[in-house]
Amino acid sequence: MQSTQTLLSVKSLKKHFPLPKKSLFSRHRPYLRAVEGISLDIQKGETFGLVGESGCGKSTFGRTLLQLYKPTSGSVIYRGKEGEEVDITALKGKELRALRRELQIIFQDPYSSLNPRMTVGQIIEEGVAAHKFYKKGSPQMQVYLTEIMQKCGLQPYMLNRYPHQFSGGQRQRVCIARALAVKPKFVVCDECVSALDLSVQSQILNLLNDLKEREGLTYLFISHDLSVVRYISQRLAVMYLGKIVEMGEAEQVFSNPLHPYTVALISAIPSMQAGKEGKPPQKILLSGNMPSAANPPKGCPFHARCFMAQECCQRIPAPLKEVKTGHFVSCHFAEIPTEEKREIAFKKGKAKT
Ligand SMILES: Nc1ncnc2c1ncn2[C@@H]1O[C@H](COP(=O)(O)OP(=O)(O)OP(=O)(O)O)[C@@H](O)[C@H]1O
Ligand SMILES: [Mg+2]
Known part of the structure; x- marks a missing residue:
């Protein structure tokens, strides 16, 4: 039986990418089986770690889970408002866009995921305005942006700066601020500290932990670094060639x-x-x-x-x-x-x- 605390329930999720046919006459189209039938539950309020070596399908799983890639098969049951269950793989257009706000992602490379021509204020404001929290340029928006910046350990004056004027750690904070500004329930953190120095890594991990407690968030934390996953997750799964090979309480799996x-x-x-x-x-x-x-x-x-x-x-x-x-x-x-x-x-x- 599913626990009442389950936020996301993934069932037999697959993502296959089509490959070019070997010859014009071959009957079968080859596929790359990046995610090959993953089932797992993510509990409300936990950090669920996903580890495995490069190319095993971690990012593909995270993106397919959020419907940024269309799954080949399987379902993702999301328990949103008032415990109502929705299979997000069956949603389209408007319905999916409405849920997007609740399901966010933070990427590994904060530089390429931030538009270099926009100020940090404009970057964070975009999602907030799209979800109609506040109007662009309004005084309420300004107050809200300042609050978000401070929550993520950034100074309000930085709102007028461009991404290249920040350090790697600060850029990652901007990405976190952008994701959190739309008040999500669930965030996929995809290798979000891998590009940073060890000392900055631990600052960002602590920030993610604080924000999780304060905002009641749930994370899927993807990393190839087991020490990082051990530090941050309560439960974890080890992935190999598109499948989960081991899953359990982080302490249990490590010991x-x-x-x-x-x-x-x-x-x-x-x-x-x-x-x-x-x-x-x-x-x-x-x-x-x-x-x-x-x-x-x-x-x-x-x-x-x-x-x-x-x-x-x-x-x-x-x-x-x-x-x-x-x-x-x-x-x-x-x-x-x-x-x-x-x-x-x-x-x-x-x-x-
Ligand atoms: N958009 C895509 N089109 C085709 N193949 C893809 C696509 N994205 C990923 N793949 C392939 O799927 C497999 C899994 O890739 P994925 O990026 O999910 O791995 P990963 O575990 O996140 O690796 P890393 O630790 O290097 O980030 C790889 O073989 C990759 O080449
Ligand atoms: Mg990846």
């Missing part, structure tokens, strides 16, 4: 990763490398690259790189199953404890101290 891919990813975080019971820390090495989403392997998508792989992994896909309450893993050997998996990797020469 007890059960998918071999997650075990390897976590072993590579410097701060997580402290060896248990006096054992030296081990970093598990993954050989090869992620396979192509245009031609995904049969069976488990991770089998070719996996230190646990057996013959069955090449043939049979492992469904995402609940191993412990709220902890989902898609691996035929999900029940084997983390420590045992690490030892297997080490014995097979896949781990180094």
Whole structure:
């Protein structure tokens, strides 16, 4: 049963991009399967992290979720005003535009997502006026913009400046101000601190956390950086080749990763490398690259790189199953404890101290 706290419920979401035909006469059109059947619930007020290596489909998932890309199939149930449920994949035109205000996105590169010819005031004002909160140029608008700037740690005089006159961290604050000015309920933060220095990263993460508490927001926080996701999320999902391979409470997944891919990813975080019971820390090495989403392997998508792989992994896909309450893993050997998996990797020469 769905909890009353669920804000978004994603069911079997797919996004396939058409590729050019290999030859004029070939019957089948090839597709790149960027998102391959993702189901998950995002709870009101939480930060849900999404991690995975470059190209695994994180941004495509975020954009398809918000209907910035039309899904190939699947549904996204949004529980908006008064708990009313809407499948936003079925909305069009006016209805979708009305919901856009509630569902916002902050992109990785604040420079290319800000119009260089507009002042920051004009940039933030645009959405506010489009959603008819206040009229452009009105005194109420001016007061509102000043308030938003201050909330996001920017000085009101900066409203008359252009994006190039800001530092990277300040530009990211402008993007946050623009997204929050329209009073959203849900924000996808797509690699929104990845381009910043570590110290600026933590300022922006703290700002996002403060704003979430104050404004009652819910985030989908996308990043390839596990330490960042660990810091900010309550729950998270690990994505590989368009699918979720592990999902659960952030602390649970970090202390007890059960998918071999997650075990390897976590072993590579410097701060997580402290060896248990006096054992030296081990970093598990993954050989090869992620396979192509245009031609995904049969069976488990991770089998070719996996230190646990057996013959069955090449043939049979492992469904995402609940191993412990709220902890989902898609691996035929999900029940084997983390420590045992690490030892297997080490014995097979896949781990180094
Ligand atoms: N508009 C598009 N048209 C065609 N293919 C696309 C499009 N957007 C993404 N892809 C492909 O879909 C796959 C997933 O890309 P996506 O950008 O979602 O990955 P990502 O996990 O966000 O990667 P990164 O960490 O580098 O941002 C990639 O193979 C990419 O080339
Ligand atoms: Mg991306």
